[in-house]
Amino acid sequence: MKYILNNSFKLLLIIILILVSIVFGCAEPLDTSDEIENESGLVFVDSYLLPINDPSGLVIDMNGEFLWTVSDDPGQYVYKISFTGDVLGYLSGYKGDDMEGITMNPNDGTLWIAEEKFRQIVQLTTDGEVLQIVDVPVEAQNPNDGLEGITWNPNNNHVYVVNEKNPRKFIELDTDFEVVRSVPIDFEGEFTLLDLSGLFYDHIKDEIWIVSDDSQRLVITDQELNPLRAFNLGRDKFEGVAVDLETYRVYMVNDRENRLYVFDLVD
């Protein structure tokens, strides 16, 4: 009797698991290859569901072997993930408040995260120990209109951050964390960015990549923030971007879908 019950229970479990996978399978986005591939040269490669809530920033580790991402949920962590979306670990030593961006200084191997509501950037070791906290002066009144992107310039050790909106600002801090640039972002036409949600610096081409959630767009500018190229992403909530500068493979995280997207940038 016990044997039969066990087997019935197992069968029930299997049926439940199949139903759950069908329901959640349907909730996933469609294959987006047609949707996102566009004439602009950003070609969809693949996407992977992340077991992380609201991933909001992304950077490739300096060893090139994995990515770091952050969840913007209060009490969540910095996560180490593979290029196919597997979680490899997390930093238990730092619980975020509203982390919206992450970058790495390859000159000393430390991480920097952007805390949106605190208007702060925080330096962490890759073991999760806090090394320093820096206030970033922004005029934004609404708590959730704050810092959304951060990236490091390894050539001069300046850090770039973006303030999401009201106002949309690109802010550059020097090695003493003094503001040396605070520039409104008011691009027009095909370069219009209604908000700023992610940031990446290409230190080889000296170009700045800015992602916009509301405009569903990625814009690349020169060092003086003149827009050069625009890519339509076809969906909102992209909040982190990182690029492998050897291959120009582009990684982005989507805060709504909890998904890692992979693209190739082709000429």
Ligand SMILES: [Ca+2]
């Ligand atoms: Ca977010």
Ligand SMILES: [Ca+2]
């Ligand atoms: Ca925000």
Ligand SMILES: [Ca+2]
């Ligand atoms: Ca936020």
